[in-house]
Structure formats: structure tokens, C-alpha cells
Amino acid sequence: MQRASELMVSPDRQLIAGVDEAGRGPLAGAVVAAAVILPAHYELPGLNDSKKLSEARRERLFELIQAQAVSFAIVAVAATEIDRINILQASLQAMKEAVTALATQPDFVYVDGNRCPRWDYRSEALVQGDSRLDCIAAASILAKVSRDRAMVDMELQYPGYGFARHKGYPTSAHMSALQSLGPCPEHRRSFAPVARSLAAQSQEAQ
Numbered sequence: 001m002q003r004a005s006e007l008m009v010s011p012d013r014q015l016i017a018g019v020d021e022a023g024r025g026p027l028a029g030a031v032v033a034a035a036v037i038l039p040a041h042y043e044l045p046g047l048n049d050s051k052k053l054s055e056a057r058r059e060r061l062f063e064l065i066q067a068q069a070v071s072f073a074i075v076a077v078a079a080t081e082i083d084r085i086n087i088l089q090a091s092l093q094a095m096k097e098a099v100t101a102l103a104t105q106p107d108f109v110y111v112d113g114n115r116c117p118r119w120d121y122r123s124e125a126l127v128q129g130d131s132r133l134d135c136i137a138a139a140s141i142l143a144k145v146s147r148d149r150a151m152v153d154m155e156l157q158y159p160g161y162g163f164a165r166h167k168g169y170p171t172s173a174h175m176s177a178l179q180s181l182g183p184c185p186e187h188r189r190s191f192a193p194v195a196r197s198l199a200a201q202s203q204e205a206q
Helices: 055-068 079-085 087-100 134-157 172-181 192-205
Strands: 016-022 031-037 071-077 108-112 123-126
Touching: 016 087, 016 134, 031 087, 031 134, 055 134, 071 087, 071 134, 079 087, 108 134, 172 192
Parallel strands: 016 108, 108 123
Antiparallel strands: 016 031, 031 071
């Protein structure tokens, strides 16, 4: 994987941030974004796109990234806000807030995906950026691990849905639980399977 330092926008060692999100596809829970500025030299063995790593490797890198980063920030946008503004806009909002929250502000931002949030930062969107740049890969790990941990906690608050296992994604087990239990407060009402479950509940109540 290329290092962020190899893609400096100018030769004067500007600070480069990578930003990524986790949780666009699930039916429940927040969408989480992280922004990371890595130092010129770091030791993050096995760093890669979070989706290509084992849970144990992600957890280990989660701690190493936070220990070595020049700056990092993690932001969650709740399910209610996702329903209000839609998942795309919520994802962009989370990424924007994560970069804004960096204690050390970057000179340039690389964004995973095909579009950047509306902001004043000099930036570039990179499709599959989490497999191309270490700073984005690091951000993807912080976002993924943070969201997964939140979903484990959600299982304790709303038992029976299996959030600790499927993390809110529409697995067969989740769909079955949604059908039998109905949506919990953390389900995204604007997502079709949840909306159908709510409609079914309403019909049964009539």
C-alpha cells in the first residue's frame, strides 16, 4: 500500500489526513466516521482496509493507530439523524465532523469514496482509498472498531436482535428478529425493511 507521505501535495511535508466511514449499509445504529493524520514514520504491521482484516487484527491496530497518530477523531451520526437527512448525507456529515474535530488540522484531506463533503479543506476523493492509502486505512479501522463496539453495547440494551453478531446488517437472523420483535429505537426507520416492519405492526394493531 502507498504511504500518505508518498502522495504529499507539495514537498514541504504538509499534514495529510485520511477519512473514512463505517455503517452505511446496516438497518440499525449510527454511521461512524474517523479521520487520522499519521506521522512520517510509524509502525502499523498489517495495516489495510478494515474489511480485509480479522477482528483481532483490527482491535490491535485500533490501539496502535491511536497511540501513534499525530491526531485522530471519531464521530457518530445517530440513526434518527440518518432518517432525517438520509444515509449519504449523514455519512458526509460524519466525515466532515471528524476532520473538523482533529486537534491538529490538516493541510489536505483524502476521502474514501467518490465524493468529498462540502467544506473548505483542500481534498480529493479516492475510490477504494482504504486499500490505497495508509491514512485512509487507519481511519477505516478506527471507524469500524468504534462502530462494532457500539453495536455490542446495543445488544445489551436491546437484547434479542443479535446486534453483537451482525452489527445491524440485514442478515437472515436480523431480518427474522425484526419480523418477530419489531424495530427497536435504534433501527433506521427510513430503510425499507424497517419501514415494512413498522407498517406490518401498524396493520396488526388495527
